[in-house]
Amino acid sequence: MKQVNIGGVPEHFNLAWYLTLKNGEYKEKDLNLRWHDYPGGTGAMCKALRNKEIDIAVILTEGIIKDIIDGNPSKIVQTFVQTPLVWGVHVAHDSPYKTINDLKGTKAAISRYGSGSHLMAYINAENNNWDLEKDLDFKVIKDLEGAVKGLIQGTADYFLWEKFTTKPLVDERTFRRIDDCPSPWPCFVIAVREDFIESNREDLEAILKIINNTTKDFKDIPSIDKSIANRYEQQLEDVQEWLGITEWSQDLIDKETIMKTQKELFALNIIPEIADYETLTYKL
Template identity: 35%
Template structure:
């Protein structure tokens, strides 16, 4: 049986997956890096470039709600919210989120977390969806460039991932918007990832996630791993570890996570329910995942 192709974003959140991959050595799965984020992950699932994606909750759910058949949800990866920073250029006039109404925001790709969370931000601010426009900038480097050349007003990205640019005075934080849901789920193509192979992957990933999440590993080994692989300052790593949690089992998803995410995305205008409403079972591969 061919190794599974697992798409991921190379960020500190991926540390347990990277540790698993280092031990596996490609025998059961290979990693496919997707630096542009969840929009790129969904595109690669659709284009038969990966079999599994570890990606952000909201764009995964909104994609299925909009009719994407290239994947179903099969598990959980991070059980805590993601803190989305709102970032502008080093010399722009924008001082707060309120200043962004009617401007053009940078996003990595259509359907990405950077776009869906912009709609959630608009909902919280009481803006209509036409109060913001979008410009695609592919990845963090393009997004940083866009806020400094004036082609966009701001963009949204995970706080600690963008902090190095802020620390170097290449960008500024003007706010943050935590997700109203656990931040990372696992999705897989319903046919290219056989259920037995997928279940084995999720069971083994769960052991690495639990190990990484343990108090013993958090006190030292996690810090050293992230420092070595991502170059973050120790104080930033400790601050992030204080905010993040992982599930005990990667092959379970709380039903409420899907329901609450759907509800918020509807209110934000990201998705529109059919007349009969959404059925949570349509979002998951029930032969693999357990809804709790």
């Protein structure tokens, strides 16, 4: 049985992977698909792809585009979640900051440079007409746990993370969310190392077929809202709201979306150049 390593964030977006693994669907295709959680998010997964620790990553669109341009020998083979990610802008519950304008020039907690939390801090700054050089400052905190420490201890002032993942921390009054910042593009794509695509194309196609069969009808799975609420310790009404605004995809990200995303990243000086569609994607 061939072992394939896949990475993703331990969040509700990836429950479909857990369900297909639990059902043994990959083993039926003689594949030992091993899931690896990356609480540190996109930056950690980019590193894992480069180091060949994983073959496949379910990863933020903007982060993998940046890292492929920076030399990561991987390709986007499919969009996974079509809808934008809604990032919450969080401060410590007892923080004196009440509005987005209060955060201008303060320190943003980021999981690592090149991560989604880093890139979206730029998007948030641009949305609010901040000076991108003077009004942004960063503190690396590794993951959500690090952000809790950083904001409570005051080593960082605010933190952008997916708002439904952090909602339990808001409910328990660890964080306070002062705004939302949706990403201007589809949030998650599936990226695969080029050498893995070349030598394991049929296996990759089998994996994608299995996951796509599940995501197509994901919302129709009986009591899926309750399953998500229990597994990820979220309120049922929050899960139902999230399901209502989230759409999965079974298709390769289109050229127009890739170009729009790159233009935004280029304008913010996050990427040094705009790459060809074929440099970033691979059509199976």
